[in-house]
Amino acid sequence: MTKKKFGSLLLVASLVTTLLFSACTTGGAGNAGGSSSKGTIKVGVVNNPPSESGYREANVKDMEAVFSAANGYELKTAYSLKNDEQLQAAQGFITEGVDYLLISAAETTGWDEVLKKAKEAGIKVFLFDRMIDVDESLYEAAVVSDMSKEGETAVNWLLAQNLDEYNVIHIQGAMGSDAQIGRTGALDAQFASGKMNKVVQQTATWDEAEAKKIVESVINSGDDFNVIYAENDGMAKGAVAALDEAGISHGINGKVVVMGFDCNKWALRELKAGNWNYDGQCSPFQAQIISDIIQGKKTVTSKKIINEEKGFDAKTLTDDDINTYGLGE
Amino acid sequence: MKDNLKRIFKGGLGQLTIPLIAIALLVIFNLIRDPSFFSIELTLNNNGNTVLSGNLISIINGASELAVLAMGMTLVTAACGGQDISVGAAAAIAGSAFVKILKSGPSINIGTVIMAFLFACVVAMLFGSFNGTLVSVFKIQPMIATLILYTCGRSIAYWINGGATPTVSSPIITAIGGFIPGVPIPTPVLIVIGVALVFVLVFHFTSLGLFTQSVGINGSAARLNGINSTFIKLLSFIILGLCVAVAGTIGVSRLGLINHETLLLDIEMDAILAVAIGGNNLGGGKFKISGSIIGAYVIQMLTITLYAMKVPSTDVKAYKAIVIIILVVIGSPVIKSKFQKFMNKIKSNRQRVSVKGAE
């Protein structure tokens, strides 16, 4: 490639990036545009962008809903997947003089300086969703999920079904991701103890179409199975599509128990319709807990607050649950 | 006919040799491993249709999106001497556009589905012409030009629908992604056949093949023969855009769900591989779409074989890579010419022996 070509390429690339970022920034500004009347509590939130996942989208919405003007807050937000951009945004909030700084960091390191500055400025810091490698004294509290607890909740539910035998198709998420590790651990323990039988354990890297292929291949091989444990809703949907095509019944009163994670609204509706049996959730709702602490309704006993994880059984799921806890739409 | 046979015996199967041998080896391997591997059964599915099922069906069905994309990719490769790495992201955009229209109406009927598909086509062709313009007008290398859409495509797909995994459910969508009531063959397979037919017709009723190859082999000569090479390159990207829309629609319809992050994830690499395994020169020029289609099925057969062998999930990609390295190396010009030399030697030895025998 000639230098000239490369030059024009850079130009185009930079143009596109600029466009993207300017779009992001305007979005952020829109969120921040609240009335700054006296008596409101100024909260700066540094988070990952809502486009990251359904989880994040719900998380962002939850923050916006709880820290609303109606509840007496003035919310400023900054979204980025990059740590250094997040650090800059946090710095900006400190300079602007917010009362509270809420952070879900892209990386666990590099936050020392900024948090110290916040402390000097008298700004109280909350961590949510993700921990940061800093001294506990630098933040008020960290409201986080315990990923392995999420898996345990699901596996305990499965054990409570008292099936005669457990022949499990385990469809994993992208290997090495927090969610995959958390959701795999408890089930692996069951496989190891021999209580459950591993028919197949394969990753579909969160891809629903891939999950369908995995289940198809098990069906084609003629191996017997009665549980599908998919590490997110999409993959569970893929697996169910394979069952449907093969004429295998599933859900309540079906032959195969279907388990998913994330609690998308559409997935909870599948539960409600009896097509699936269980949906677990790594709760994206941390805003209320933080708000309670800010307003003194809740006292901090331990700085690390584990957010309660939800798990829904198709038999007990209510429409209210779908509206309250369902992600998306 | 006799001439054709003669040609085949003389020159082998040409560029289709490698992919066909690969398929044959995979078939033999699977038959040894499990004689009933390719058995096909009729089963009653949960929608009340009697349908074909079995590994063979899974392979042919599962490769549909890949096969469609590989066809378009072949054309871009031939005309531009480079590949479009944004097809996965573009398919996510097209799929999102498809879902957007479906969800905007009060109900889903044939009309809205056709509207949605046409909208997806328009969107995908627009993004295709964006890529195509960068390549043909601004002369940016295809891989680099499409890197832009590859990077930001899935974000764009997200913006279209907002929600992370919007779903659509309708018997029509199920029919597109699964089975049409009364037809035991998966609809995506029928769609691939349809797209392949369209390509055959296009090649028959236009000079697309000749012009594309001319532009890809010798752009300067093509221009001096009056061919508008900018247009041909742009056209190849627009046609690929149509393939992207078809693939995205199939992908969405399979599960009635669009996950902008995972829809046809990494498929660009498989599509490029399919083109390469099909014996097409990735540097452009002469091409055979049939080779790429076979290449797509080779890749899918490999994947299903690995699944059937219950290869641990962490190892699947590594095994796939090994097999593909072998295929691509065997297909490389160096090995080909070595093989040719070897065959000539055998031939001349045999001649010598027979001459001696005659004496």
Added chain:
Amino acid sequence: MQDNTLLQMRHINKVFPGVKALNDVDFTLRKGEIHALMGENGAGKSTLIKILTGVYGMDGGEITVEGMNVTIHSPQDAQNKGISTVYQEITLCPNLTVAENMYIGREESAVVLHKKYEKRANEILKKLGIPARASQQLGSCSLAVQQMVAIARAVDMECKVLILDEPTSSLDDKEVNMLFKLMRDLKDQGVGIIFVTHFLEQVYEVCDRITVLRNGELVGEYLIEDLPQVELVAKMIGKELDELSDFGEIEEKQFDEKDIFYEAESLSSSEAMPFDFCIHKGEVNGFTGLLGSGRSESVRAIFGADKVNGGTVKIKGENVKITKPIDAMKHGIGYLAEDRKRDGIIAELSVRENIILALQVMKGFFKPISRSEAEAFADEYIKVLNIKTASRETPVGSLSGGNQQKVILARWLLTHPDYLILDEPTRGIDVGTKLEIQKLVLKLAEDGVSVTFISSEVEEMLRTCSRLIVMRDRHVVGELKGSDLNQTQVMKTIAGGETQNEG
């Protein structure tokens, strides 16, 4: 065996699938001689050279170098045995310096000792009288000097046998003379030189001996003084002498003003300075001038091959706009480009596809020529132009140069042009084909086609053209016709004012 025999190839056989490329060929090269290897395209010259340089293995025969039996495994091996080749296309790297090019790939240590090599390079360049500095970028030298650097590289590798494969095709006369001087110097130093060329005059200027091949067989080895030029041609093409001279004089044709087919006024392009030009129906005219005089650029402007900047163009008296090739084609103009490989053939496509290409483009994207129709066209022109190809489906790139040229000619003839521009149609092709093309041009003119013919060989143009436009330094400097059409007058006009005064 004589003492001064340097290289001997005996009973060389080489078979390609379906073709016997060399049949029992002998070749002998002595120390300090320049030996021309002659033959038409496809005679087996390249095959013999490629066996000698280790590109091909041989199927039979033996090679001795200075009396020792050798087997040559690879080009690298050939170099180590003292056999070096300088090809028509420069195979060096233009963005490296002269010295780097002379030593690349054969540094004694991993670290390139620039100073040391530059010094050595400068010594050799000086010794051989090559006008280049070691530290200069190779790309900044003229083609001739680049070629000489390639030769210097070979000399420095202590080559005994130097093969020059068409070294003069892209050089002008002055540069050719420089090259010849270098060749003679090397000859005096005892190097044996094998010289492959299509330029007969050059053979007689510089060579001592000639070996002629035809159809893969040895015709004979001759001392230069024993073989007059006409006889050489006869031996190469295997025809009798009188057949060659059967060309006859061109009839003086009278053209009428109203017969003008194409007329341009101050036409200019990104490459060509404004010029006026016209051609009549059934006329053959030509552009002549030295390389770089603007002759090719001018015809490219006519065809719209480069960006047209200005001027008015009339076809049959009507104003038309020709800004790109397709415009020209639609007005019945065909153009065979100067650089066959770069601008002509689509190498990997078949003879059939290459032949129908231009016609297909003119018919349009949505009206493809059917397979059977295309096959009929291809067969017809393979026969008419006597194109030597295994079949119409053979990739055109595997044909010999002359036959490739015929395929491109066929491509344009198939469009039935009113006006055909042929830029160097005979370059790098064998004598037989050259004559065929010249005859074809005259026949086309008889049939009423206008032809513009460009060739580096003035003689060839005199034989075909009834009017010559002479260019110098990108300007038209004269127009010759009638009795002025002779070698001396052309040379004088090309050379310009001073020479004219002297004459």
